[in-house]
Amino acid sequence: MTQKTTTPALETRGLTIRFGGHVAVNNVSCRFSPGTLTAIVGPNGAGKTTYFNLVSGQLRASAGEVLVEGEDVTNLAPSARAHRGLGRAFQLTNLFPQLTALENVRLAVQSRADAGWSLFKVWNSRRDLIEKAEAILERVRLADKRHVAPKTLSHGDQRKLEVALLIAMEPKVFMFDEPTAGMSVDEVPTVLELIHDIKQRGDATVLLVEHKMDVVRSLADRIVVLHNGTLVADGDPATVIASPVVQEAYLGVEVRP
Amino acid sequence: MTATPAIPASFDEARPRGGLLAGLLSSDMPRSRALSFILIAIVLVLALTPFLFSGSQPLSTAAKICVFIVLVASYDLLLGYSGIVSFAHTMFFGIGGYGIAIGLEKLGADWGSAAIGLVAALCTSAILAIAIGLLSLRVRAIFFSMITLAVASAMAVLASQMSGITGGEDGLSFQLPYALRPAFRPFAEPVFGVMINGRIVAYYLLFFVAMGMFLLMLRIVNSPFGRVLQAIRENEFRAEALGYRVVAYRTAASVISALAATVAGALLALWLRYNGPDTTLSFAIMIDILLMVVIGGMGTMYGAIIGAALFVLAQSYLQVLMEAGSKALAGIPLLPNLIHPDRWLLWLGALFVISVYAFPGGIVGRLRQGKRN
Ligand SMILES: Nc1ncnc2c1ncn2[C@@H]1O[C@H](COP(=O)(O)OP(=O)(O)O)[C@@H](O)[C@H]1O
Numbered sequence: 001m002t003q004k005t006t007t008p009a010l011e012t013r014g015l016t017i018r019f020g021g022h023v024a025v026n027n028v029s030c031r032f033s034p035g036t037l038t039a040i041v042g043p044n045g046a047g048k049t050t051y052f053n054l055v056s057g058q059l060r061a062s063a064g065e066v067l068v069e070g071e072d073v074t075n076l077a078p079s080a081r082a083h084r085g086l087g088r089a090f091q092l093t094n095l096f097p098q099l100t101a102l103e104n105v106r107l108a109v110q111s112r113a114d115a116g117w118s119l120f121k122v123w124n125s126r127r128d129l130i131e132k133a134e135a136i137l138e139r140v141r142l143a144d145k146r147h148v149a150p151k152t153l154s155h156g157d158q159r160k161l162e163v164a165l166l167i168a169m170e171p172k173v174f175m176f177d178e179p180t181a182g183m184s185v186d187e188v189p190t191v192l193e194l195i196h197d198i199k200q201r202g203d204a205t206v207l208l209v210e211h212k213m214d215v216v217r218s219l220a221d222r223i224v225v226l227h228n229g230t231l232v233a234d235g236d237p238a239t240v241i242a243s244p245v246v247q248e249a250y251l252g253v254e255v256r257p
Numbered sequence: 258m259t260a261t262p263a264i265p266a267s268f269d270e271a272r273p274r275g276g277l278l279a280g281l282l283s284s285d286m287p288r289s290r291a292l293s294f295i296l297i298a299i300v301l302v303l304a305l306t307p308f309l310f311s312g313s314q315p316l317s318t319a320a321k322i323c324v325f326i327v328l329v330a331s332y333d334l335l336l337g338y339s340g341i342v343s344f345a346h347t348m349f350f351g352i353g354g355y356g357i358a359i360g361l362e363k364l365g366a367d368w369g370s371a372a373i374g375l376v377a378a379l380c381t382s383a384i385l386a387i388a389i390g391l392l393s394l395r396v397r398a399i400f401f402s403m404i405t406l407a408v409a410s411a412m413a414v415l416a417s418q419m420s421g422i423t424g425g426e427d428g429l430s431f432q433l434p435y436a437l438r439p440a441f442r443p444f445a446e447p448v449f450g451v452m453i454n455g456r457i458v459a460y461y462l463l464f465f466v467a468m469g470m471f472l473l474m475l476r477i478v479n480s481p482f483g484r485v486l487q488a489i490r491e492n493e494f495r496a497e498a499l500g501y502r503v504v505a506y507r508t509a510a511s512v513i514s515a516l517a518a519t520v521a522g523a524l525l526a527l528w529l530r531y532n533g534p535d536t537t538l539s540f541a542i543m544i545d546i547l548l549m550v551v552i553g554g555m556g557t558m559y560g561a562i563i564g565a566a567l568f569v570l571a572q573s574y575l576q577v578l579m580e581a582g583s584k585a586l587a588g589i590p591l592l593p594n595l596i597h598p599d600r601w602l603l604w605l606g607a608l609f610v611i612s613v614y615a616f617p618g619g620i621v622g623r624l625r626q627g628k629r630n
């Protein structure tokens with residue numbers, strides 16, 4: 001019952017979006033408490049990415065609300081939601097392809113520092129922003145690639161840079177959308193360590209879309225299952241994974257009535 | 258059109274630079290010896306034109322180069338740095354010209370009238386740029402371009418219709434403040450063998466304002482704000498997700514670019530003592546600006562200096578050169594016709610196609626690349 005007394009870091013109420021006749025996210029109500037890591041699972045096409053897009057504002061909901069620390073952000077643009085503390089990493093790598101890795105991260109740091117509207121200073125006079133960006137590149141093990149543009153980085157390094165941008169935003173709510181997808185086996189632990197690290201560091205709220213069940217089991221405090229856009233299960237990892245609905249929705253096992 | 262990457266990946270741009278020059282150039286150095294040499298040469302020749310050449314033609318050509326450096330740099334800020342394709346740039350150029358022309362013609366030939374005209378023009382441009390930006394920068398890029406084209410055409414029609422104010426198709430001729438008139442003599446004696454007159458004073462006014470405007474724009478594209486513009490050009494979706502309000506940044510870029518174009522128009526009107534649809538508003542000038550940006554190198558700022566100098570020189574002297582060539586080849590069939598002075602734009606077009614094909618990053622891009630190899 002302690003959950004009721006603290007305001008959730010993020011809450012969605014009846015969140016719904018239709019594409020034509022197809023309901024991609026259907027009436028999803030969910031609260032995410034500060035300091036927790038929630039895994040969002042579900043088969044391909046379940047609506048996980050679409051749910052993220054509704055929360056961070058890339059898509060406008062057909063119905064429902066998004067609240068950050070109790071404040072309604074449903075009508076805000078993605079940039080405004082970012083400043084309210086919603087940070088988003090993308091499933092399909094989404095970077096500034098021709099700018100250097102350092103500049104990619106520095107831009108995120110600069111946004112966090114609200115320094116974009118400075119017109120008459122030279123950008124590199126803000127040493128603090130550059131140093132912070134360098135420290136983050138160090139953290140994601142990309143320090144040696146700081147001058148390389150993402151378009152020439154390997155897929156794994158692009159994924160790490162995607163994580164670096166999210167870290168640089170210093171959000172209250174971190175939203176990871178399949179951060180390890182397509183990574184080589186030896187690169188995966190780096191990213192998982194980073195997520196673990198974020199969780200350990202304090203009251204960050206983490207939403208993680210992830211397919212690998214062992215990863216989910218080891219990192220998540222809670223699992224939410226989406227199926228055909230509907231929230232079908234929600235609870236602690238052991239219970240949810242064992243539940244019949246997950247066996248059907250996620251593992252494709254038929255559930256007998 | 259994809260803009261060239263502003264920074265070659267191997268270049269450590271984050272290393273802080275000290276010194277007056279780095280400060281003046283906003284730490285965005287030419288980064289190529291050949292480029293530095295060409296830039297210094299152009300600026301030196303422009304600075305010394307009144308002392309190097311006699312007659313009014315070279316001075317007019319140099320003045321035009323100064324004006325176009327500002328105009329082209331302001332368009333590069335929009336196209337090269339922000340990735341915005343606008344066809345309304347000559348409209349702002351024209352507003353600047355009309356501001357000065359109407360001010361000096363209606364209110365009398367003094368500095369106060371010029372200032373009032375310029376401020377009124379700047380306000381008009383800012384309001385128009387904000388309106389176009391807010392109304393249409395949200396929509397798809399192609400629609401934005403078409404809206405700018407429509408607004409610019411409407412304004413051109415308006416300018417030629419309202420002949421009571423703008424002089425219609427004939428434009429407006431006017432007197433300059435006394436210090437800029439040919440009769441004005443600030444010094445009794447010649448300076449370095451040249452008698453300084455109001456024309457030369459006017460030229461230096463243009464030169465210093467143009468250099469100041471260029472350095473200011475160079476600063477803006479290298480500011481934290483300028484970096485956001487480049488991020489938006491690369492991936493507006495991601496820039497928005499990081500927390501940058503894309504519409505606001507784009508609108509701001511449009512306004513800055515429009516104001517600079519307005520100043521360029523004011524300078525041209527001051528130089529010509531005239532403003533009319535053909536000198537500032539025509540669509541042909543819009544094409545010239547595009548050519549100059551692309552030939553010089555999009556998203557480089559320095560490309561504006563090279564593009565403007567090259568293009569204006571070609572415009573002024575290619576015809577003369579071709580006429581001479583045409584006469585020399587008079588006996589031969591076809592050839593004299595081919596290099597007839599009237600064909601100069603055809604040749605310039607051919608030159609343009611070849612240069613875009615050979616150096617997609619423009620001259621500046623090519624020179625910087627050469628340095629790395
Ligand atoms: N912009 C869109 N237009 C139409 N349909 C969409 C759009 N985005 C997602 N969808 C549909 O919504 C459903 C959920 O997709 P998505 O959220 O990407 O699934 P997941 O991330 O769980 O694999 C899919 O059927 C997809 O085709």
Ligand SMILES: [Mg+2]
Pocket residue numbers: 048049050091177
């Ligand atoms: Mg997905």
